Amino acid sequence: MPWPLALTALVTIAFLLVPLVGLVIRAPWRNLGHVLAETQVVEALRLSLVCASAATVLSLVFGVPLAWVLARARFRGHGLLRALVTLPLVLPPVVGGVALLLAFGRRGIVGQYLDSWFGLTLPFTTLGVVVAETFVAMPFLVVTVEGAFRSADRGYEEAAATLGASRLTVFRHVTLPLVAPSLVAGSVLCWARALGEFGATITFAGNFPGRTQTMPIAVYLALERDPKAAIALSLVLLAVSVAVLVGLRDRWLHTGPTA
Amino acid sequence: MPRTAKPLVALVAVGALLTGCGGSSGANSPSGTSGSSGSSSATSSTAVAGTINVFAAASLQKAFTTLGSQFERKNPGTKVVFNFGPSSGLAEQISQGAPADVFASASTKTMDQVVTSGDAASPTDFVTNTMEIAVPPDNPAGITSVADLAKKGVKVALCQTDVPCGATALTVFQNAKVHVTPVTEEIDVKATLGKVSLGEVDAGVVYVTDVRAAGTSVKGIEIPSDVNASTTYPIATLTSSKNKATAKAFVDYVLSPDGLAALTASGFSKP
Numbered sequence: 001m002p003w004p005l006a007l008t009a010l011v012t013i014a015f016l017l018v019p020l021v022g023l024v025i026r027a028p029w030r031n032l033g034h035v036l037a038e039t040q041v042v043e044a045l046r047l048s049l050v051c052a053s054a055a056t057v058l059s060l061v062f063g064v065p066l067a068w069v070l071a072r073a074r075f076r077g078h079g080l081l082r083a084l085v086t087l088p089l090v091l092p093p094v095v096g097g098v099a100l101l102l103a104f105g106r107r108g109i110v111g112q113y114l115d116s117w118f119g120l121t122l123p124f125t126t127l128g129v130v131v132a133e134t135f136v137a138m139p140f141l142v143v144t145v146e147g148a149f150r151s152a153d154r155g156y157e158e159a160a161a162t163l164g165a166s167r168l169t170v171f172r173h174v175t176l177p178l179v180a181p182s183l184v185a186g187s188v189l190c191w192a193r194a195l196g197e198f199g200a201t202i203t204f205a206g207n208f209p210g211r212t213q214t215m216p217i218a219v220y221l222a223l224e225r226d227p228k229a230a231i232a233l234s235l236v237l238l239a240v241s242v243a244v245l246v247g248l249r250d251r252w253l254h255t256g257p258t259a
Numbered sequence: 260m261p262r263t264a265k266p267l268v269a270l271v272a273v274g275a276l277l278t279g280c281g282g283s284s285g286a287n288s289p290s291g292t293s294g295s296s297g298s299s300s301a302t303s304s305t306a307v308a309g310t311i312n313v314f315a316a317a318s319l320q321k322a323f324t325t326l327g328s329q330f331e332r333k334n335p336g337t338k339v340v341f342n343f344g345p346s347s348g349l350a351e352q353i354s355q356g357a358p359a360d361v362f363a364s365a366s367t368k369t370m371d372q373v374v375t376s377g378d379a380a381s382p383t384d385f386v387t388n389t390m391e392i393a394v395p396p397d398n399p400a401g402i403t404s405v406a407d408l409a410k411k412g413v414k415v416a417l418c419q420t421d422v423p424c425g426a427t428a429l430t431v432f433q434n435a436k437v438h439v440t441p442v443t444e445e446i447d448v449k450a451t452l453g454k455v456s457l458g459e460v461d462a463g464v465v466y467v468t469d470v471r472a473a474g475t476s477v478k479g480i481e482i483p484s485d486v487n488a489s490t491t492y493p494i495a496t497l498t499s500s501k502n503k504a505t506a507k508a509f510v511d512y513v514l515s516p517d518g519l520a521a522l523t524a525s526g527f528s529k530p
Contacts, residue, residue: 206416220446224347
């Protein structure tokens with residue numbers, strides 16, 4: 001290995017790991033249990049896990065068909081559509097939150113009808129958190145799965161079709177299993193992004209303990225009041241993230257090349 | 260030799276990035292306290308020149324922005340860079356070593372924390388601010404009093420209780436003997452006001468100055484003085500300032516009759 005590459009890689013490793021080491025070293029280990037037993041912390045963690053999982057399920061249900069359309073269908077403006085629906089990947093999350101308010105807020109272009117027809121208002125509700133997280137995280141799943149649909153071997157699908165399978169049957173029993181590793185990889189990415197979501201959530205769903213206060217928001221607020229508690233909370237998020245990555249490591253590594 | 264030079268350059272660059280970023284997290288200022296565009300040579304310990312970073316409570320945004328440009332006009336060669344935000348968040352940034360020269364807080368409690376940690380000395384109280392109810396221009400929930408905020412179905416945004424506007428709003432509710440459950444506790448007063456002006460909530464409790472600064476985008480409902488509460492704003496130069504002369508000149512300007520006139524015009528009261 002050329003040593004300049006190795007040396008630069010070492011610097012990169014240090015850059016990425018030193019902040020995490022700082023978190024672990026400065027953590028208030030002695031009263032960690034005390035901080036984490038607070039109801040507000042337990043509620044924030046529960047809310048984060050529930051909302052990130054719900055956002056991932058929604059992303060699978062609505063994102064996989066979109067990924068299939070983007071990968072297989074050919075129509076005018078295809079490239080533009082692809083760019084637009086994956087925009088949240090690069091959009092600052094706070095901008096996403098403002099946009100969501102203008103769309104689904106109480107006076108938003110769609111939200112005003114949700115309110116007057118169904119009495120449904122999304123801002124300041126747990127459902128609002130899920131919506132914000134889905135908006136920000138779904139594109140991660142879509143681009144991952146779209147790549148898999150594109151590179152999947154069409155021969156299997158054609159074989160199934162010649163044997164009389166309907167197009168939906170082919171999709172469910174041939175295409176989906178083919179892209180399963182990417183579905184897992186995309187879901188993990190999506191879930192992790194949703195778990196860490198801050199900007200769109202606090203802008204669209206606000207902050208109320210037990211209802212819309214997720215872990216990242218709790219960390220941010222705790223940093224102003226009690227930095228030690230913020231470090232403890234950060235440690236929990238770090239542990240959850242590591243657990244997920246390690247738990248899915250084998251599948252994750254396998255999916256790397258195909259995703 | 261060229262083969263070894265490249266990685267070294269990369270290392271130095273990364274090192275510079277690491278040290279350059281240290282401790283300045285959260286600060287909006289594009290440069291350190293020594294200023295940019297060659298002004299650092301003019302920044303001696305006595306001259307009023309160069310750049311200063313002023314960390315100020317979100318509620319001071321409009322008044323201080325005006326004061327800042329007036330100060331720059333009166334003192335050519337100076338540049339005032341503001342970082343507006345929740346007082347408690349700014350205090351935390353200062354204690355983490357953010358490059359600040361002046362701190363103006365919306366509560367004595369937050370300033371006391373900064374003084375206790377040794378980052379500031381002898382602050383001066385310069386204005387006070389009282390609370391007001393802000394509603395969307397069409398007042399959808401028909402709010403007329405503090406008691407209306409406690410009604411069922413009325414959506415209220417408050418500041419979170421760790422920032423001065425949230426703590427002062429709670430005092431108002433205690434004085435009025437009402438119990439208000441907000442739908443959201445926003446990070447700072449501007450975020451609370453934003454939820455009102457967008458019409459996402461029926462009412463918010465913010466400072467008198469914010470209602471005035473918001474113009475026609477919200478409507479203010481006055482809180483009677485017997486239940487209203489106020490918060491006191493202290494200002495101080497910071498001990499870590501690298502441009503103490505300019506920092507002190509700015510504080511003096513805020514405390515001058517001109518400065519107070521601009522602040523009272525925004526709705527602040529004299530302490």
